[in-house]
Amino acid sequence: MSIKRVFLVGFMGSGKSTLGRLIAKDTSWSFIDLDDYFENKHQTTIANYFELLGEEAFRKAEKETLAEVLNMEKVIVATGGGTPCFYNNMDVMNENGLTLYLKLSPKALVERLKSSKNVRPLVANKSGDELLAFIEDKITERTPHYEKSHVVVDSETLAMDAYTMVLELAGVNFQE
Numbered sequence: 001m002s003i004k005r006v007f008l009v010g011f012m013g014s015g016k017s018t019l020g021r022l023i024a025k026d027t028s029w030s031f032i033d034l035d036d037y038f039e040n041k042h043q044t045t046i047a048n049y050f051e052l053l054g055e056e057a058f059r060k061a062e063k064e065t066l067a068e069v070l071n072m073e074k075v076i077v078a079t080g081g082g083t084p085c086f087y088n089n090m091d092v093m094n095e096n097g098l099t100l101y102l103k104l105s106p107k108a109l110v111e112r113l114k115s116s117k118n119v120r121p122l123v124a125n126k127s128g129d130e131l132l133a134f135i136e137d138k139i140t141e142r143t144p145h146y147e148k149s150h151v152v153v154d155s156e157t158l159a160m161d162a163y164t165m166v167l168e169l170a171g172v173n174f175q176e
């Protein structure tokens, strides 16, 4: 059976959206950013959604958003950093496509989050040592979920243009 969708998973700031966009540009596949999809669907920002309804409501709605992309074909989906870690989302993604985890160290993530313009409610008020400690804790908690991915990539060393090759080796046929 051919692979019809790829799910990019990893912590906030790991480069899922950048990578997804690049691969889609190079292939005939489409790119979906699950956070953007969520915001369009709910006509509000994730930061607002968190503030108004809380994280539990966000996770429920995020699961529904994920369910909506499961029947799309030839798509690369950049998931939210927490998507694989709630409900059975990781199993659902593994059953419906190829999952790739972009693995980065907490230190590298701090650097990338510091220079990111995105508003992320979980880290919005944190910086320096506090941000590093938060990431270290969260990564420990989330790693068992992330590492259920079909492919785990050391994103600190792999060049961006090598990912398409990695995905093809894992069985994705971008020519189809």
Ligand code: S3P
Residues within 6 Å of the ligand: 010, 011, 012, 013, 035, 046, 079, 080, 081, 082, 083, 118, 120, 121, 122
């Ligand atoms: C979250 C990551 C965010 C977004 C939300 C929660 C998380 O996505 O879904 O703010 O729990 O790690 P990105 O990983 O795209 O920043």
